[in-house]
Amino acid sequence: MENQVTLRFAVPDDAEAIRSIYEPYVLNTAVTSEYYVPTVEEFRARITRTLERYPYIVALKDGQIIGYIYASPLSPRHAYSWAAETSIYIRQNVRRIGAGSRLYKALSAICMKQHVLNLYARIAFADSEDEFLVNASARFHQAIGFSKAAEFHRVFHKFGRWYNAIWMEKLLGGHPEGTMPEVIPFPQLHLTDEDLKAY
Template sequence: MKNDFKIRKASEADAEALVSIYAPYVLETAITYEVEVPTVEDFRQRIKNILKKLPYLVAEQDGKIVGYAYAAPFHVRVAARFNVEASIYIDKNSQHSGLGKRLYIALEDILKKQGYLNINVSIAYPDSEDDEHLSKNSAEFHEHLGYHMVGEFHKCGYKFNRWYNLIWMEKIIGEHVENQPEVKRFDEIEPEIDFSRY
């Protein structure tokens, strides 16, 4: 039910809760290529840096943070400024609840308001169907939301003494035109956002 989750802007004060969601992904899966759990201070800095220009969202249920999603710059070169890379992590007890889709709808809506055109996602991808650390669920989730595979890198991540592939998927969310209007910072459009819609 929609009212089960409340989506809002993240703050640096959320760092500890986000680390607790992220840690099992680092320690037990190949979904992230990080191999050490970041500190709470690391996460505070990540949130702060993202929010300078882009959305960082959290979802709460009964006052507890159960998931988060954010966008980051896709490339440092200026010509790539209309593209972002999206990431999402859901508490294991809230997976398959519809929360991931809700977070992505909110993220995409905000990015459209900012003037971004392409959302890219990098997804760790297994060679084998029976890998205990990684499945194809993330790729299937993104495909369900309208993302398309655009490329695959082979054996580029080494974790748990095995090699993993990496795929890129993309979704076009805006019209590409000549004299493209410049993107806006998240804080410029934040007053227009009605988080209760999500």
């Protein structure tokens, strides 16, 4: 079923479609800690800002955007340059068709080309799953090679309840001693949508 899904790099004009995917997660779940849905303009700015440094990829089925993934800095400090945080969202009514794993495969490969060695996902986690949060994201990340690195207990409050957050990590490559090559900003890789067909 994965061949039904195609990938391409996001552009700022994807903001409205991406917002429509994210909106129900904000309004109806504790998957994201945001209380308010960002505007289309804010999404446009986020896409633009991300693409200055990292990949932002969308998945499509039948010509419609059904999911997206992007990387962002784990920390503004230079010593953390070789680690990045990831975010992924799939339209809720089209999950389980392979889009998530393909998005991660593409993002991971491009991050490696940039010299990023570690990926981190910050994931909402419920001690007891409820109508606002099931731990599907943690299970998905574990299935694609992430492992739990840390847990913060009752760290955010939404819908009148407290939830945990876990950090999961995936090491993409070795960690040699000595001088590391600088991380290459995404635009300098000169990748096109054709390059995503490999994933």
